[in-house]
Amino acid sequence: SQTIHQWPATLVQPVGSPLSLECTVEGTSNPNLYWYRQAAGRGLQLLFYSVGIGQISSEVPQNLSASRPQDRQFILSSKKLLLSDSGFYLCAWSYTGNGYTFGSGTRLTVV
Amino acid sequence: RKEVEQDPGPFNVPEGATVAFNCTYSNSASQSFFWYRQDCRKEPKLLMSVYSSGNEDGRFTAQLNRASQYISLLIRDSKLSDSATYLCVVNRGLTGGGNKLTFGTGTQLKVEL
Numbered sequence: 001s002q003t004i005h006q007w008p009a010t011l012v013q014p015v016g017s018p019l020s021l022e023c024t025v026e027g028t029s030n031p032n033l034y035w036y037r038q039a040a041g042r043g044l045q046l047l048f049y050s051v052g053i054g055q056i057s058s059e060v061p062q063n064l065s066a067s068r069p070q071d072r073q074f075i076l077s078s079k080k081l082l083l084s085d086s087g088f089y090l091c092a093w094s095y096t097g098n099g100y101t102f103g104s105g106t107r108l109t110v111v
Numbered sequence: 112r113k114e115v116e117q118d119p120g121p122f123n124v125p126e127g128a129t130v131a132f133n134c135t136y137s138n139s140a141s142q143s144f145f146w147y148r149q150d151c152r153k154e155p156k157l158l159m160s161v162y163s164s165g166n167e168d169g170r171f172t173a174q175l176n177r178a179s180q181y182i183s184l185l186i187r188d189s190k191l192s193d194s195a196t197y198l199c200v201v202n203r204g205l206t207g208g209g210n211k212l213t214f215g216t217g218t219q220l221k222v223e224l
Contacts (some may be wrong), residue, residue, distance in 0.1 A: 043216040102154040
């Protein structure tokens, strides 16, 4: 069966520090991968998606970047965090036309 | 106008009640539809897909009206464990492959004794 792993679960980082969140999927090949953010009291916002190794598309301009160095690995990064980057970050995978399966998320607080 | 709109609630209902949630979407090119459930501080989990013919899974019934761009979820015989936020989700294809799920902000349900 397919599983998706995301870490860390919680993170407190100072403004201006770098960020690296990792997501890996097991039990499937060539999945579509996604990074979403959920700000406090708000809906989920799609940040990046990837349909293959090295292929990254950004949905909204922001202080973040994403990379997919391997088929089942998706990384979200920032060189310098802003207070507004705080939120609940969720990685997800899917096959086209189907719903997503989410990882357990990383709750990021920038202080 | 938001792409997916839901009444945020909260809906406070007694155990055993029947409750209905509604959702509207603006993009007529949307291809598939889902209801997700999100517990407090947890990731969303797929509850059920939604089809034009309507579909039922135990106490849950989902319905899609493409002409009105309207989606519904009916929960019968509510349980305490049904307390959560219910997210209406609309899918459209992405250029180059993949699919984009757009989430409503959710409807909060609280089932009480």
